[in-house]
Amino acid sequence: MNDEPSLSEISHVPLAGVIGMPIAHSRSPRLHGHWLRRYGIEGHYIPMPVMPEHLAEVLRILPRAGFVGLNVTIPHKEAVLALADVVTDRAALIGAANTLIFRPDGKIHADNTDGYGFIANLRQNAPDWDPAAGPAAVIGAGGAARAVVASLLDSGVKELRITNRTRIRSEQIKSEFGARLVVYDWAQAGNMLEGAATVVNATSLGMTGKQPLRVPLDALSPQALVTDLVYTPLMTPLLAQAQERGCKVVDGLGMLLHQAAPGFERWFGQRPEVDDEARRVVLE
Structure with missing residues (x-):
């Protein structure tokens, strides 16, 4: 009997991540990984270095690979607005987005939760x-x-x-x-x-x-x-x-934690709690 998951099962595991250049310093994978474990959610959050010249191609490909959304950091926060199909009023006003949602209808929804x-x-x-x-x-x-x-x-x-x-x-x-x-x-x-x-x-x-x-x-x-x-x-x-x-x-650490919560909820269906444990995990 084969215990390996089928491709259809793999495709239903929601994937999210953070894109930027550089990205190794990001604390977001620690935070989202902690929340995924805490709530027993089968999903993954991945840091991805993306060069500006590859941004548009990456945003086209990731939804097809099972990604439900992304956090966006320097230098892409302004550029993603031009590539999104739907931009919230607050993202338009600020002139930058830090949260992308890949909708089931194929549209990219850009928001700013900072x-x-x-x-x-x-x-x-x-x-x-x-x-x-x-x-x-x-x-x-x-x-x-x-x-x-x-x-x-x-x-x-x-x-x-x-x-x-x-x-x-x-x-x-x-x-x-x-x-x-x-x-x-x-x-x-x-x-x-x-x-x-x-x-x-x-x-x-x-x-x-x-x-x-x-x-x-x-x-x-x-x-x-x-x-x-x-x-x-x-x-x-x-x-x-x-x-x-x-x-x-x-x-300033709480701002980092709280700005992450709306995206996590949209991607993984659970509103995460910002508490001392989340602070500790990010500071480790």
Whole structure:
């Protein structure tokens, strides 16, 4: 008797993964692998290095190989929008997608869950956070910052201050997101913090191996919530200094975990729980 699974049985095992270049650093396979084991789901999540020139071909082939969807990271988050058949409003607004769903009808559905993950992380780890309590200050104007800006405005922030080393990128975000944004010069970033109720570092500054974030915190209120999208190290210099001033701080790891949950649910049919065990697995 042959115990090997038939081709038809293999084809029903859902496959998902993450594409990018490079991809070896990604923590997503650990997280999704943990959730698959935890919920006893027969499926696989695979990291795949994909060169930009091969992106369109890969997206055509993977659904035929049993893939139900993908996470997308640098450098493909913008390019996949042009290759998708359906783009959510939030992905279009942000100008990037991090989650693809390969639908049974053959269409590619593109979404961006970064903003959702950002807000879910704040609500889980700072349940008293009130987006309407005062201005938000966002440091950075890249793709992650765009997701943060969109989610903060959607959550009810009435004034959003933004600064970036290249001012024109901040101005571009203001032109797209509207009058609630106020642009500050990089040299005036410290002034931006005065009266801010929510402060976000959406740059890679302060990450292990990167340059430090040199924004003076003299004007930072002890009542402010401070969060950093960087999670290596978990307690960045910004968070450590803010905590010393009495601020509530939230690290960036939860955003990574929460942004992954909607895709996992769509691909594998189970809403996963973001808890201490998931954090531990990703940090191992």
